[in-house]
Amino acid sequence: MAIVRPRLNDFYNIPLKQEDIDFALPFLDEDIPLYVDPFLLWKIPSQQDNGLHLAVVSAFNAIGNQFIKGKEQEAIQTLIDLTECDEAGLGNSKTRTGKKLGVKASEEILELFKKIPQIKNNGFEHFEEVQLLIQGISKDRISDITCSLIKSFLVDYTLEKCDKYKFPFEKCSVPIFNIQTLKIILEETYLPVNPNTQKPIILVPKRWLRYNPWLNYEDYFDNYYIKDHQKTFGNRLNRVQLLDFNRHNYDMVNAYTRQKVANQQSCVNDPLFTQIPILSAKRKSETIVGLPTGKDQNADRKYEDNMVSVLASMLYPYLDFAQEQSRTESGLHIRDIIFYNNRSYDFLTEIYDKYEATQLVIELKNVKTLERDHLNQLNRYLSDQFGRFGILFTRNAAPKNIYDNTINLWSAHRKCILILDDSDLVMMADMYENKQRDPIDIIKRKYIQFTRDCPS
Amino acid sequence: MTEEEISNFEKIQAQTQSFHDEMSALARKTPNAAINKFKIKFINKALAECNDILGPGYSPFEDFDLFDEDELPSSSDVAMMLGQYLSCLEKKRADNIYVRSGYYYWTGTEIRTLMPEKINRKK
Missing domain, CATH: 3.40.91 (Restriction Endonuclease)
Incomplete structure (x- = not known):
């Protein structure tokens, strides 16, 4: 019997209420329209989540460092491979597949490690700032990069949930980022698979998901740049000009981040479904x-x-x-x-x-x-x-x-x-x-x- | 009735009266609002005891025992039925008391009780 918008548990006849479980039930045929916000990993008072955030940022900075030290092609290729994580099934794709970032855009991101002195010297503390510095980088890329960098944890998390809720799993190959070699390697592991496509599925904790990252371009533009700084800096800038301006005035971006960190109490995950009042x-x-x-x-x-x-x-x-x-x-x-x-x-x-x-x-x-x-x-x-x-x-x-x-x-x-x-x-x-x-x-x-x- | 039965009777009557007061207050504000399962559970416990005490002779309705929570009884429904049970409890009590020197006692005992409601109302 065909199921409308089937989820993983519907296929295997496992009755689960989304409210009762701590991960997002993945759809089989499309993405969940939510994204992992790395800011939540940083903010949530959990040593595990904070440790994962540190791992994400350290890995991202290590790739940037690799780029600075002359291994540019390697760094670019690694970053490209990190920019798509189909297994997580998050985003707006109607087919659970996405496209990786191109060479040019990946190179532009890594060039930040050369061009912006603060990033060259100290790296990123919140790598989502890339959205405010490079054209074409938005919540989906941030989410995918985060998932890719902590995929090893997500695989273990998925297996734990499979054991608890009796999801069947199969042997499959999954690209996992190795922090020591800074490379993506195919690892054999066990994961639930999409029964239609046989592609592996990983589960993501609900507590990390938002519709928009806490740090994002639209919020920066509407609530920070327009409100506080447009008058100081003259004419209204379009997006491309503003991104270029940000690259030359990284302190502005940093100040925005500090402001958002100060208001972090308001940063909470978005539920998958909200009842009307x-x-x-x-x-x-x-x-x-x-x-x-x-x-x-x-x-x-x-x-x-x-x-x-x-x-x-x-x-x-x-x-x-x-x-x-x-x-x-x-x-x-x-x-x-x-x-x-x-x-x-x-x-x-x-x-x-x-x-x-x-x-x-x-x-x-x-x-x-x-x-x-x-x-x-x-x-x-x-x-x-x-x-x-x-x-x-x-x-x-x-x-x-x-x-x-x-x-x-x-x-x-x-x-x-x-x-x-x-x-x-x-x-x-x-x-x-x-x-x-x-x-x-x-x-x-x-x-x-x-x-x-x-x-x- | 034995002393133990009288004690039990008075306890159940008091509980039922209390539930009735509570439900009547609710019914005045929101007569059609469904009663939650927690309240239904304890009201049903009291009604079960009432049914035991009253027996078939004094029971208000032969085709009603307890509230079915799936029927979603409203506060006015419950208040009405509890009122019926209170009347029947009072009828049983009135049939089992006697008067002596102006005071009322449970039949076969020296346990004092109030005068029947119907006489009290006439006054």
């Missing part, structure tokens, strides 16, 4: 309930957009959001939300066992009255994938004949389609607000009522 959820629910049914004034689009946002938050952490998707069937546009069924709740385990529901699909219908066609659309969709369990979220309670149809569907094909409406949404929003019960209990209650109505 309670007030926002309440307002969206009220908006939804106040929308007219049908398509007038784009009401269906508004309904769907708000529902996606609200349900993804309200059902977290019991259900991890996988994807919202649109499809067309018989000329009709249908929008649905897919969740991973991580069996984190008793009723989710039951629907997994009884209905093979590896993922939960919730179809959204902004209609006044549910009709048989709506039921059939979801029924056909369930036949292709997702198991035999689905949810229809609509505006008003289903008419008796439609509800009876769902019972008949169960009797004939052992499929379970639950129908929820605005009144259930309001109760879920109230529960999300007052935290006495979980909004997923509304779906569970509906399921229990449905099973009681089914013939024995």
